Amino acid sequence: MKQLLQLEEAAMLALALVLVYSLRLPSGWWMYPVLLIGPDVSMLGYLVGPRAGAFTYNLFHHKGVGIALFVLGLYGHQPGLQTAGLILFGHSSMDRIFGFGLKFADDFKHTHLTGQFPPFTGKSGASA
Numbered sequence: 001m002k003q004l005l006q007l008e009e010a011a012m013l014a015l016a017l018v019l020v021y022s023l024r025l026p027s028g029w030w031m032y033p034v035l036l037i038g039p040d041v042s043m044l045g046y047l048v049g050p051r052a053g054a055f056t057y058n059l060f061h062h063k064g065v066g067i068a069l070f071v072l073g074l075y076g077h078q079p080g081l082q083t084a085g086l087i088l089f090g091h092s093s094m095d096r097i098f099g100f101g102l103k104f105a106d107d108f109k110h111t112h113l114t115g116q117f118p119p120f121t122g123k124s125g126a127s128a
Helices: 002-023 031-035 038-047 050-060 063-075 079-097
Strands: 107-111
Touching: 002 079, 031 079, 038 050, 038 079, 050 107, 063 079
Parallel strands: none
Antiparallel strands: none
């Protein structure tokens, strides 16, 4: 099942790449790989605390936010919003290929993909 989900995420990343190329955005396709790591700046929220970190991380790694920005850019004729949406969407897919999911506020390693802490942490996924 894990390989099937990774394949699905790879297909979504490929879709983002195809859209970047086919829409001929003014930023150019070559900027997309450079900007693809940009959403990881959202991890700076963890400097404030785990709750703020999870919020900022999830905001920049939610595919719905990426799709919304892309659609707003498409209908508003705003190539910058289209590019930002494709960056967020593609980056989220890339992260999920490597097993990084949306974060819970209790711990950085507690993600929606695991549903609980990895076995080596000694913590359970049950919340009190």
